[in-house]
Amino acid sequence: MLDLKRQYRPIHQELLDAVAAVLETQQFILGEPVAAFERAAAEQLGVAHAVGCSSGTDALWLALAAAGIGPGDAVVTTPFSFFASVSAILRAGATALLADIDPATFNLDPSAVETVLNGPRGAAVPAILPVHLYGQCADWTSFSRLGKERGLKLIQDAAQAWGAEWQGMKAGALGDAAAFSFYPTKNLSAAGDAGMVTTNSDELAERARMLRQHGMRRRYYHDEIGWNTRLDGFQGAILGVKLKYIAGWNAARRAVAARYDALFAAAELAEPGPYPAHGVVLPREVPGSRHAWHQYVIRTPRRDQLREFLAARKIGSEIYYPVLEGSGLRRGQLP
């Protein structure tokens, strides 16, 4: 689906120089390139703290654990995401409660979350975990209101949403904390696994830094169990270079999305939706928000035929996500 070499070629010398600089220092774990990337990332997002770690999955776990979510707690999230959105909640020792999505944006529906909060398990919920799926922010106006009204923490899964905005604020600067993934296919990507927690809370940032290093504040004194989930120097250096280009790359994605929109419209295939009748329902950018176009996702009743048609013409497509099954989640539980 994605030809990473096209991104690599124009900046390969800059990346090689950044990697060589890490080799010169022989400082491979955290260190200055990671700290520099964390500072630049926080500045770009307009958030107080950025804490690099070893994957988006770990970033989700770190954000939850730093926010004090653990055994006895339940967290409401979406069933329509990559498995890590749910597994991080389970890994933190909490229970995942699933609420349905908005059929137009595919994101967690605030009114469905409210129904879950009013249900039998609602009292056990200290946090909501919306996912900015495909690079579009979940309805943050409603989630902020819900969080304030009910005294709930809001943790964003922003794995797919570097550069997305909600009413002028960047994904990552919303709510209590956010988790980013820099998996190689993400908009902003490392040369391996990497992730980051962002937050405006001094306390949460300090806890995330402590938890990513075996719960250590002072060397060999382990205040909590924590984990080893540090960002390594090579990834910090590579991400530091790519951070300078991401705005341009996201603008190019936006232009491609606009072109798809125009071509579907010109072919008279576009339908208003949210459910398709004969043609294609196009993705829609919510007014007041900015889509990062991690994926351009369409709906069509002839999905498999269309995929065959595209494959025959060497055009890649994928189904994100066909099912979510495992760890007590059953197919059909939330159709």
Ligand SMILES: Cc1ncc(COP(=O)(O)O)c(C=O)c1O
């Ligand atoms: C929505 C979402 N959440 C979490 C993750 C987990 O990130 P990672 O693969 O870096 O662990 C991903 C990406 O894989 C994702 O797309």
